[in-house]
Amino acid sequence: AEGDQAQEVYIVEEGRVALDMGLSLGGHTKRRATIETAGPGQAIGWSALTGTQTFTMTARCLDKTRVMAIDAAQVRQLFDANSQLGYRVMQGITEVVRSRLNKVREVLAYILAIASHDLKSPLHAVQSYHQVMLGGFAGPLTEKQKNMLVRSGERILGLLNLIDDILDVSRLEAGEIKKEKLDLAEVTQSCIENVQTAAIEKEIRLTCELPGKPCYTMGESTRLQQVVNNLLSNAVKFTPGGGQVSLRIKEQDDSILVEVSDTGIGIPSDDLPRIFDDFYRGKNALPGGAGLGLSIAKKIVEALGGRIWAESPYGESATGSRFTFILPRTAAGGQE
Ligand code: ADP
Numbered sequence: 001a002e003g004d005q006a007q008e009v010y011i012v013e014e015g016r017v018a019l020d021m022g023l024s025l026g027g028h029t030k031r032r033a034t035i036e037t038a039g040p041g042q043a044i045g046w047s048a049l050t051g052t053q054t055f056t057m058t059a060r061c062l063d064k065t066r067v068m069a070i071d072a073a074q075v076r077q078l079f080d081a082n083s084q085l086g087y088r089v090m091q092g093i094t095e096v097v098r099s100r101l102n103k104v105r106e107v108l109a110y111i112l113a114i115a116s117h118d119l120k121s122p123l124h125a126v127q128s129y130h131q132v133m134l135g136g137f138a139g140p141l142t143e144k145q146k147n148m149l150v151r152s153g154e155r156i157l158g159l160l161n162l163i164d165d166i167l168d169v170s171r172l173e174a175g176e177i178k179k180e181k182l183d184l185a186e187v188t189q190s191c192i193e194n195v196q197t198a199a200i201e202k203e204i205r206l207t208c209e210l211p212g213k214p215c216y217t218m219g220e221s222t223r224l225q226q227v228v229n230n231l232l233s234n235a236v237k238f239t240p241g242g243g244q245v246s247l248r249i250k251e252q253d254d255s256i257l258v259e260v261s262d263t264g265i266g267i268p269s270d271d272l273p274r275i276f277d278d279f280y281r282g283k284n285a286l287p288g289g290a291g292l293g294l295s296i297a298k299k300i301v302e303a304l305g306g307r308i309w310a311e312s313p314y315g316e317s318a319t320g321s322r323f324t325f326i327l328p329r330t331a332a333g334g335q336e
Helices: 072-081 083-134 143-173 184-201 221-237 293-303
Strands: 008-014 017-023 031-038 058-061 066-071 180-183 205-209 216-219 244-251 255-262 307-311 321-328
Touching (some): 008 072, 031 083, 066 072, 083 143, 143 293, 180 184, 184 216, 184 221, 184 244, 184 255, 216 221
Parallel strands (some): 205 244
Antiparallel strands (some): 017 031, 244 255, 307 321
C-alpha cells in the first residue's frame, strides 16, 4: 500500500498489476489514480532496494496474477557477502526496472501532448465566450450573472496555469532554456512589485537588499522571474499578517546568491527534503497550489548551472523559512 515501505521487489510473471497513487491537483481532495500498469516481465516495488525511502504506490492485481518476490534486504546483504554476485543480481533487476521507466516516459509524453492540445484549446474557447458575455455582446447581464462568470473565469485561468506548469516541467526536463547575459538584480526587482499588493493586504513588511550594481549571470529573464516570483509568493502566502518577507541579492567571488526569507509558519522537518519534488505539497499546504512551483524553480536554477535549497527554521529564529539559490557570476564585460 502507498506509504508503506516496500520490502520486496516483485517481477510480474503472469497477469497485470495496477499501480495507484493518491493525487491532488490544484488543492483538491486526493483522488486515487492509476499511474501505470505492470505486465509480465516488469518489476514493481524496486524502491525496496534502497532500503530507506518510501516511494511506494499501491499495487492492485487486475487479473489473476503471479509474481516472483525478491527479498530486497537479502539482495542488499548479498552485496556484503559476495559483492560480485550481488552486483550481477542488481544488474539484472536494474535492466527490468529500466524497461519499465522507459515505458513511463512514453506515457508521460503522451499525457503531456493531450494536456497541451486537448485540454487547453477547449478552455481557451470557454474563456473567450466568457469575455464576449462579460463585455455585454451577448445581451445584458444581471450583477449576479456577472459575478458567476467572473468567478468561473478565475477557475478556468487557474486550470490553464496548472496546465502551463505541467508543460513547463516537461520542457525544462528536455533542457529548453535560453542563456543570455542579464542583470539578476534588475530581473528580480520587478518581482517585488508582483507581490506588493498581496503583502500590503496582509500587512507584511517587504524588504529588499540589492548590491547597488549590476549582477550579471547567464539565463532567461522570464524563467528567472518565475523562480523569484514563486519564492516570494510562497513567502507571502505562508507568512501570517504582520510578518516580514525579505529578498536579498549578494555577489560572491564566482557566484550570485539570491535569498528569500520569511517569518512565516515554517516547513515541518519531514517535509523539508521533499518540497522540491514534482507535485509535493507539505502538511502546511494551503488551498490553491499544485506543488509544482518549487520543482519548476529547481529545474530552472539547475538548468542554468546553479543550486537551490531551503532552511527552516533558519538563523536565530525559531520559525520561518529561507530559500536560497546561487547562479554562476558572469564578468561585466565578457560573455561567460
Ligand atoms: P504549492 O505552493 O503549490 O503547494 P510549491 O512547490 O510552491 O507548491 O511548494 C511546495 C510546498 O512547500 C508547499 O505546499 C508548502 O508546504 C512548502 N512551502 C513552500 N514555501 C514555503 C514557505 N515560504 N513557508 C512554508 N512552507 C513553504
